[in-house]
Amino acid sequence: AIQLTQSPSSLSASVGDRVTITCRASQGISSALAWYQQKPGKAPKLLIYDASSLESGVPSRFSGSGSGTDFTLTISSLQPEDFATYYCQQFNSYPLLTFGGGTKVEIK
Amino acid sequence: EVQLVESGGGLVQPGRSLRLSCTASGFTFGDYAMSWFRQAPGKGLEWVGFIRSKAYGGTTEYAASVKGRFTISRDDSKSIAYLQMNSLKTEDTAVYYCTRDGGILRDWGQGTLVTVSS
Numbered sequence: 397a398i399q400l401t402q403s404p405s406s407l408s409a410s411v412g413d414r415v416t417i418t419c420r421a422s423q424g425i426s427s428a429l430a431w432y433q434q435k436p437g438k439a440p441k442l443l444i445y446d447a448s449s450l451e452s453g454v455p456s457r458f459s460g461s462g463s464g465t466d467f468t469l470t471i472s473s474l475q476p477e478d479f480a481t482y483y484c485q486q487f488n489s490y491p492l493l494t495f496g497g498g499t500k501v502e503i504k
Numbered sequence: 505e506v507q508l509v510e511s512g513g514g515l516v517q518p519g520r521s522l523r524l525s526c527t528a529s530g531f532t533f534g535d536y537a538m539s540w541f542r543q544a545p546g547k548g549l550e551w552v553g554f555i556r557s558k559a560y561g562g563t564t565e566y567a568a569s570v571k572g573r574f575t576i577s578r579d580d581s582k583s584i585a586y587l588q589m590n591s592l593k594t595e596d597t598a599v600y601y602c603t604r605d606g607g608i609l610r611d612w613g614q615g616t617l618v619t620v621s622s
Contacts, residue, residue: 428607430608430609432609434549439614440609440612441612442609442610446608451610483548485609487607490606490607491607492551492565493606493607495548495550495551498549
């Protein structure tokens with residue numbers, strides 16, 4: 397099974413900071429990667445798909461990049477509502493999906 | 505608007521069974537595959553399984569951790585997907601989510617909590 401390794405597992409940042417989260421796949425997955433945001437007690441919300449495509453309605457401060465095995469989610473200017481946990485997910489082996497371990501973004 | 509509502513969660517003893525339902529609205533249910541995921545308390549997301557639409561045979565796939573114990577089915581006439589969970593273990597304790605389709609996950613239910621404990 398394809399493994400996804402996210403880093404860091406947590407980070408502390410201030411409003412206005414640029415934040416970068418990385419996701420590494422155990423084998424090449426082309427651009428079959430999505431990013432989700434999850435807040436406590438809520439279902440995940442899709443942010444980015446196909447590695448770099450912004451989901452409709454998601455603020456443009458979110459961006460994704462990468463292909464193959466290395467991927468990045470960037471928040472260009474962190475907002476108060478962005479404090480949450482972020483997950484990467486591969487769908488190259490659809491329907492067998494896997495997620496990264498998550499990155500918790502906390503307030504500094 | 506796509507809506508997915510999970511139900512059927514609760515407290516169950518180890519070794520017992522439970523059936524979850526995912527009631528869908530806002531789209532032609534029979535045209536879509538459906539997937540189940542779970543999230544143990546304080547942990548990450550885990551894919552549980554998947555059922556194809558009838559047009560693709562209605563066949564299923566499962567994670568290794570639940571294969572042989574869990575069964576996914578669907579009733580297209582009622583727009584419901586089911587997750588039958590047998591021989592439950594304490595490690596099956598989680599919030600269970602259903603989603604429409606199985607690749608890029610745009611639509612999620614609110615989740616239903618399953619607690620396996622004696």
